[in-house]
Amino acid sequence: MLSSLPSARPALLVVDDEEAIREMLAEFLSLEGYDVETAEHGMAALGVLETRLFDIVLTDLKMPKMGGIALLEQMRRHAPGTVGIIMTGFGTVESAIGAMKNGAYDYILKPFKLDEVLHVVGRAAHKRRMESENIRLRQAVSLYKVSEAIKSSLSLDQVLLTVVESSITEIDAEVVSVWLDDGEGGLIERERAQTEKPPTGARDFGELDAEAVSAALGEYERVLVHGADAHRFFTDADTPVRSFAAVPLKTPMRDMGFIAAMSTHPVKRFEEGSRKLLSIVASRAAAAIENAKLYQDLQDTFQQTIEGLASAVDKMDRYTAGHSKRVADYATHLARRLGLDAATIEIVHQSALMHDIGKIGCAMNLNKPDQLTDDEYEEFKLHPMHGRDILSPIAFLHPLIPGVHLHHERFDGRGYPLGLVKTDIPLIARLISVADAYDAMTCDRSYRRALPHEVAVAEIERCSGSQFDPDISGEFLEEIETLRAQSRDVGEQVPD
Numbered sequence: 001m002l003s004s005l006p007s008a009r010p011a012l013l014v015v016d017d018e019e020a021i022r023e024m025l026a027e028f029l030s031l032e033g034y035d036v037e038t039a040e041h042g043m044a045a046l047g048v049l050e051t052r053l054f055d056i057v058l059t060d061l062k063m064p065k066m067g068g069i070a071l072l073e074q075m076r077r078h079a080p081g082t083v084g085i086i087m088t089g090f091g092t093v094e095s096a097i098g099a100m101k102n103g104a105y106d107y108i109l110k111p112f113k114l115d116e117v118l119h120v121v122g123r124a125a126h127k128r129r130m131e132s133e134n135i136r137l138r139q140a141v142s143l144y145k146v147s148e149a150i151k152s153s154l155s156l157d158q159v160l161l162t163v164v165e166s167s168i169t170e171i172d173a174e175v176v177s178v179w180l181d182d183g184e185g186g187l188i189e190r191e192r193a194q195t196e197k198p199p200t201g202a203r204d205f206g207e208l209d210a211e212a213v214s215a216a217l218g219e220y221e222r223v224l225v226h227g228a229d230a231h232r233f234f235t236d237a238d239t240p241v242r243s244f245a246a247v248p249l250k251t252p253m254r255d256m257g258f259i260a261a262m263s264t265h266p267v268k269r270f271e272e273g274s275r276k277l278l279s280i281v282a283s284r285a286a287a288a289i290e291n292a293k294l295y296q297d298l299q300d301t302f303q304q305t306i307e308g309l310a311s312a313v314d315k316m317d318r319y320t321a322g323h324s325k326r327v328a329d330y331a332t333h334l335a336r337r338l339g340l341d342a343a344t345i346e347i348v349h350q351s352a353l354m355h356d357i358g359k360i361g362c363a364m365n366l367n368k369p370d371q372l373t374d375d376e377y378e379e380f381k382l383h384p385m386h387g388r389d390i391l392s393p394i395a396f397l398h399p400l401i402p403g404v405h406l407h408h409e410r411f412d413g414r415g416y417p418l419g420l421v422k423t424d425i426p427l428i429a430r431l432i433s434v435a436d437a438y439d440a441m442t443c444d445r446s447y448r449r450a451l452p453h454e455v456a457v458a459e460i461e462r463c464s465g466s467q468f469d470p471d472i473s474g475e476f477l478e479e480i481e482t483l484r485a486q487s488r489d490v491g492e493q494v495p496d
């Protein structure tokens with residue numbers, strides 16, 4: 001937690017109801033290089049602790065309103081990094097030891113010698129320094145991990161999730177969100193991480209005024225504000241936002257949005273260190289977001305291209321409108337059911353969309369009202385090879401070739417174009433084969449009406465082990481029943 005790192009001069013709060021002791025300790029410890037404030041009892045100390053962070057609290061045990069032990073207990077909750085030292089008279093040494101058991105770092109017996117105080121306080125300051133070194137080290141390690149995670153992801157969602165989840169831990173915020181431009185001149189919250197248990201128990205932080213944040217970033221390049229200045233960036237918040245930090249997300253080419261962090265904690269605030277840490281994350285994230293977006297655009301263009309091609313193929317034959325898309329849907333559901341990995345499922349989807357692309361190369365009329373002649377059928381059977389030839393010159397379409405080239409192979413080896421047998425036929429082609437057959441049977445063709453679902457199911461069962469891989473056709477038939485049941489559940493018309 002950067003927010004509790006000590007400054008060069010350790011900050012020390014002296015709490016004692018005897019004014020003389022307070023004054024003496026304050027003067028002496030200031031001369032020794034400490035940044036000292038004082039309070040006359042526990043309650044007053046809590047008030048001071050709300051305004052700033054201290055490295056060390058040196059407190060008397062017995063005081064009016066609130067004693068040392070209660071103070072340390074409160075402190076542990078609100079400023080866990082602060083080191084507590086108890087001062088006590090000889091008769092209450094037992095209580096001092098009890099206080100140590102409850103988290104006090106050390107105790108000093110009254111009446112004390114000043115060099116004793118210096119010794120104990122010096123050790124406490126050393127402990128704080130060591131802890132903060134550790135924190136810095138941990139931060140460096142986790143920043144490294146964050147950068148690696150961000151760098152290695154090409155998925156925009158994954159990059160954004162890594163950014164918010166790592167930032168919220170690193171700077172100990174309650175909410176961290178990433179806002180990106182929406183392409184229409186506005187900003188949209190694209191990802192958010194939120195602590196499960198906000199310290200104030202509050203959940204309603206209202207709406208972040210993204211326009212105001214953006215304007216402030218435009219002017220100052222950074223935002224790090226507290227109290228009312230923080231709260232003003234939120235509208236309709238029930239709980240006051242006590243600390244707010246925002247850093248821009250930008251590349252040399254363009255501004256893309258910002259990362260914002262907020263806290264309602266009464267004491268802990270984001271400090272410059274937290275803001276810097278967010279900036280480092282933001283600079284790495286900006287490049288990764290840009291990459292992920294470009295990659296996403298490429299993927300989208302690719303998807304649109306193959307969908308366009310698939311519908312062009314379907315339009316060649318007025319009876320096969322939507323066929324490629326339906327086959328792709330069936331095959332994708334089947335691939336998911338079989339537990340294939342995401343990348344393979346995507347290839348199944350795209351291959352199925354493109355499975356009949358080779359029909360473009362068939363010199364024949366696919367709109368004939370009756371069955372194909374033998375010659376026409378021979379010509380038609382060339383379409384898987386035409387498909388392969390169409391895809392071959394384009395390197396990034398190569399993963400689609402097996403499904404396109406081999407979707408008319410049969411499990412018993414009597415298919416075409418190669419006559420492959422059983423599992424020599426690539427899995428993707430075996431999936432498309434059954435999906436293709438089901439859709440062909442259940443839709444109208446130029447030479448016949450659509451067959452009822454039950455007839456198509458019976459036919460697939462009959463051809464299981466000859467035309468189709470029996471394992472796959474079995475799974476397909478179960479999947480198709482599931483899909484039909486789901487459609488019925490949402491009130492869709494399911495054909496007989």
Ligand SMILES: [Fe+2]
Pocket residue numbers: 355356383407408
């Ligand atoms: Fe085909």
